[in-house]
Amino acid sequence: MDQTTIQDLVRNFFTCDKAQLLEIFEELLSAMEAEERLPPTKLMSRNYETAQANPEIHTLPGNLKDARDAIFPFFWGTDGWFSKLHLENVKGPANYASLIGGIACLLKNPNLCVDTYSQRSNELEVKAITALANLLFYHTESPWGVFTMGGTISNFYGGKIGIEKVLPGAMQKGLQGIQLTGIVSDAAHYSNATIAGWLGLGTENLHCIPTDARCSMDLDALARKLDELYGAGARVAFVIATFGSTDAFGIDDVEGIRRVMDEKAKQYKAPAPQLHVDAAVGWTLCFLAEYDVEKNPFQADPQVLPAIAEAQRQARKLHFADSVTVDFHKPGWGHYPSSAFIVNRRDDLSCLFREKKDVPYFAEADYRHDPALFTMECSRPAIGPYSVMASLNGIGLIGYQKLVIHAQELAVYAKSRIDELDYCKVVNPDCIGTNVAWWVLPKGRDAKKIFEQLEKGELAESDYRRYCAEIQHLFNKRRETMDPQRDAMLSYTTCMGYRPHGLDVPAWKAVFFNPKTDKEVVDDLVRSIEEL
Secondary structure, three states, rough: EEEEHHHHOOOOHHHHHHHHHHHHHHHHHHHHHHHHHHHHHHHOOOOOOHHHHHOOOOOOOOOOOHHHHHHHHHHHHOOOOOOOEEEOOOOOOOOOOHHHHHHHHHHOOEEEHHHHHHHHHHHHHHHHHHHHHHHHHOOOOOEEEEEEEOHHHHHHHHHHHHHHHHHOOOOHHHHOOOOOEEEEEEEOOOOHHOOOHHHHHHHHHEEEEEEEEOOOOOOHHHHHHHHHHHHHOOEEEEEEEEOOOOOOEEEOHHHHHHHHHHHHHHHHOOOOOEEEEEEEOOOOHHHOOOOOOOOOOOHHHHHHHHHHHHHHHOOOOHOOOEEEEOOOOOOOOOOOOEEEEOOOOOOHHHHHHHHHHHOHHOOOOOOOHHHHHHHOOOOEHHHHHHHHHHHHHHHHHHHHHHHHHHHHHHHHHHHHHHOOOOOOEOOOOOOOEEEEEEEEEEOOOOHHHHHHHHOOOOOOOOOOOOOHHHHHHHHHHHHHHHOOOOOOEOOOOOOOOOHHHHHHOEEEEEEEEOOOOHHHHHHHHHHHHHOO
């Protein structure tokens, strides 16, 4: 082979051309800067058929500008969620400290499977996990964990440890025909059904416990379900509590769940299930653990102080969890993927250990620090720890406290403004956090009275269906008629996690996740409802 062609490839793609890279980065950053000043836009044309029919792999080698040109139209056509009008869900702009961490990671491209593949990046993962664990468990002796592809995979780890605890050797022998079950709440994320299916339990063996009006698991109903399952001879592998549900920000009583779980396991002489907490959305409340509510040093709105105090009470209960899921790429404002699975006690990870003979080309692996010996993945990117440590130390504890309190203030303000309208009803008034879920009915209807009838079981089925249709119709009407320069983007849920008398509660939803959002956005939101 002509060595000249190889040298051209090495020069163009494997040699750091600082000037050319900086020029391309400058172009991409300029496009992002322009986008930051734009309101949310409707989805651009998406030509999936054309994309499939014309993958456009160039025949001849090119250069870095060819690489830029291949991706730029799609880069420009992807919203970075910079606008303060983005209130749809737990998505928002990644902070620029995280970007610095991400760029540093990508320049070295470590693989976190073993430290010989990642060197000090493996050490950084331990540091990042420990920093998050200290926030979550608020004093713990031997935490450990790993960064994963996302919250679903982190919950998967919690479920798998539970299986190994109640059925030792399942990793090697399978479920052996034994009925294993799992428990979540009605407000839990749908990914829990995903893991029940993929872990082999089967989605029909995942049991949902009703919630109260705060979207918190009903502990009496949990006790009855455990009686039923243990009484039938089933083994309960895990209970997954929710700490900040996706729609209404419901929070389960982790301490109460632990008490009920342990009492029932002891009563039936069964191994206790794994208590895993899906805190993907709500974990940032832990930043407020030491905020002085009495002195209120940030002069937070007095209306939000009770929510901060409640957040502190709930956050302290995470100490009763066996393991927790954290999505730093959500309310941590980090880059994807920055999801972490963290155990309260390091020994729990021994349930997942594989023998060194099973990983022959990682002969150098060490159980003390090499995740390849217990992770589901072999190749794991290091974006998570780089994003976490850059963000935590750039923004700092006080910075994160201010960001979380700002979001809480906006949510409280939005609830009060929306509830001023007779034909509107906030359906998660007592849920703390960044999410607001509410009804909008036609003017003239008493939304609060109708919701009260629903909770009392006094609403006729035909009326229930009509009101649900009206709520969705008005949401669609606003979406079609809204001013994209002024009106916030919202989302809609067919069930916000609370089901009085078995009936789903649909709702409009706003999530105050973007630090740029202000009270003016809320006022314009209320105006847009009044103009429907």
